[in-house]
Amino acid sequence: MWSKLESRLKQRQAQDMMRHRLTLESGQDTEVSVDGDHFLNFSSNDYLGLASHPKLIEASQKATQRYGTGSGASHLVVGHSHEHHQLEEELAEFLGVERALLFSSGFMANYGVLTSLFDRNDLLVQDKLNHASLIDGGRASDAKMLRYAHNDMSSLERQLKHKVDTKLMVADGVFSMDGDLAPLPDMLTLGGQYKAKLMVDDAHGFGVLGESGKGTLEHFGLEPSSADIYMATFGKALGSYGAFVAGNHTLIESLVQFARSYIYTTAVPPSVAAASRAGLKLLQTEPERRQQLQDNIAYFKQLANEAKLPLMPSDTAIQPVLLGSNELALKVSGGLRDKGLLVVAIRPPTVPENSARLRITLTANHTRQQIQQLVESITQLQAEN
Known part of the structure; x- marks a missing residue:
C-alpha cells in the first residue's frame, strides 16, 4: 500500500x-x-x-455565551438549536420557498441530495465542470449519471432523451474555476420539454448575483423556486460556514428522513448559525x-x-x-x-x-x-x- x-x-x-x-x-x-x-x-x-465583519463576530460571541462552543449532537438528536431553526426559516422567507434545511458543508449537502433521493430508475445529467461534490454524489447515487459538455445545451438535450422515471439536470450556478454562469433559462426550457427537474448549486452565486442577492436564478430574472432543488453555502458571500438546501416541503422532509450526510452528522455550532443569520441580514440591508x-x-x-x-x-x-x-x-x-x-x-x-x-x-x-x-x-x- x-x-x-x-x-x-x-x-x-x-x-x-x-x-x-x-x-x-x-x-x-x-x-x-x-x-x-x-x-x-x-x-x-x-x-x-463579511468574514471579519463586527456584526457577525458579535452574533457569534453572543451565541457562544448562550449555547457553548459545540452543538453536541446531530440535528435529529439534540443538536438543533433555536439559531439553526431561525436560520432555516429566514432563508426560506428570503428565497420565497416552502422550506430550507441546513447541512454542515456544501459537499455534504450535494452528496446528501444525490445519494438519498434517486434510485436505479432515475437519471442524473450533470455539466462536465460541476463541482467535485456534485460529481462524487452522482457517482455514489443509485441513479444512472451522464455528463454533458460544459454549458452545451445540444449535448444536454441528447442526454435528456433517455426514457427513465425521473430526470434531474444538475449544474453549478456559477462555475467555481471558470467563473461563468450556467444558462439556467435554457435549461428550464429543456426541462419543460423533456420533463426534467433542475438542481442548482449556487455556492458562488448566492448573496452576490441578482438584484437582491438571491443568486444566479434571480440574475436571470427567475424566482429561486424555479429550481426544484436549490443549494448554496454560507462560506462565500455570507462570511460564515455551512450550507443549505431549499425547496418544497416534500423535498426537505425527504432529506430529513433519508439523507445520511444530514442524519449522521453533528450540527454546526449554534454560534456559526448565528453568524450566518447576521450575514443574511447584512445581505438584505447593505x-x-x-x-x-x-x-x-x-x-x-x-x-x-x-x-x-x-x-x-x-x-x-x-x-x-x-x-x-x-x-x-x-x-x-x-x-x-x-x-x-x-x-x-x-x-x-x-x-x-x-x-x-x-x-x-x-x-x-x-x-x-x-x-x-x-x-x-x-x-x-x-x-x-
Missing part, C-alpha cells in the same frame, strides 16, 4: 501538481498574514467582505456591498483587458487568468507572492489538462489601488516568463 502511494505522490510531484496548504495568522480579509508575512489577498471567496463588488469586477476586467492578460470569459467575482502550463502558473503565482500578493495557481486535476490558471477572486473590500497593483504585477511577471 505505502509503496503504491509513494509512487503516486512522486508522479504528482513530477507533474507540478502537488497541493500545499497556507497557514494564516490573521482573519480573512483583503490583507492577511501568512507564516509571518503580509499579503494582499486575491484568493478568498469572502465576496462581500446592497451597496454587492454594487461595490460589481464595480471592482468591472475595474479589474478593464485593466486586465488593457494589459492584454489572457482572461477567461467571466463577469463574476471569479476571474481566471489562463496560463496553460502548470510550470508557468506556479512561477507567476510564486512571483506574485514575492511581491506580496496572494493568488493561488489552480492546476489539474482540479481543472482540465493544459488549463492551469491563476484563480483571482475579487471582493467588495478590495480598493482600486490594490487591483491596479495586482494587474501591473501579473503583467510584469508574464512578460518575464
Whole structure:
C-alpha cells in the first residue's frame, strides 16, 4: 500500500501538481498574514467582505455565551438549536420557498441530495465542470449519471432523451474555476420539454448575483423556486460556514428522513448559525456591498483587458487568468507572492489538462489601488516568463 502511494505522490510531484496548504495568522480579509508575512489577498471567496465583519463576530460571541462552543449532537438528536431553526426559516422567507434545511458543508449537502433521493430508475445529467461534490454524489447515487459538455445545451438535450422515471439536470450556478454562469433559462426550457427537474448549486452565486442577492436564478430574472432543488453555502458571500438546501416541503422532509450526510452528522455550532443569520441580514440591508463588488469586477476586467492578460470569459467575482502550463502558473503565482500578493495557481486535476490558471477572486473590500497593483504585477511577471 505505502509503496503504491509513494509512487503516486512522486508522479504528482513530477507533474507540478502537488497541493500545499497556507497557514494564516490573521482573519480573512483583503490583507492577511501568512507564516509571518503580509499579503494582499486575491484568493478568498469572502465576496462581500463579511468574514471579519463586527456584526457577525458579535452574533457569534453572543451565541457562544448562550449555547457553548459545540452543538453536541446531530440535528435529529439534540443538536438543533433555536439559531439553526431561525436560520432555516429566514432563508426560506428570503428565497420565497416552502422550506430550507441546513447541512454542515456544501459537499455534504450535494452528496446528501444525490445519494438519498434517486434510485436505479432515475437519471442524473450533470455539466462536465460541476463541482467535485456534485460529481462524487452522482457517482455514489443509485441513479444512472451522464455528463454533458460544459454549458452545451445540444449535448444536454441528447442526454435528456433517455426514457427513465425521473430526470434531474444538475449544474453549478456559477462555475467555481471558470467563473461563468450556467444558462439556467435554457435549461428550464429543456426541462419543460423533456420533463426534467433542475438542481442548482449556487455556492458562488448566492448573496452576490441578482438584484437582491438571491443568486444566479434571480440574475436571470427567475424566482429561486424555479429550481426544484436549490443549494448554496454560507462560506462565500455570507462570511460564515455551512450550507443549505431549499425547496418544497416534500423535498426537505425527504432529506430529513433519508439523507445520511444530514442524519449522521453533528450540527454546526449554534454560534456559526448565528453568524450566518447576521450575514443574511447584512445581505438584505447593505446592497451597496454587492454594487461595490460589481464595480471592482468591472475595474479589474478593464485593466486586465488593457494589459492584454489572457482572461477567461467571466463577469463574476471569479476571474481566471489562463496560463496553460502548470510550470508557468506556479512561477507567476510564486512571483506574485514575492511581491506580496496572494493568488493561488489552480492546476489539474482540479481543472482540465493544459488549463492551469491563476484563480483571482475579487471582493467588495478590495480598493482600486490594490487591483491596479495586482494587474501591473501579473503583467510584469508574464512578460518575464
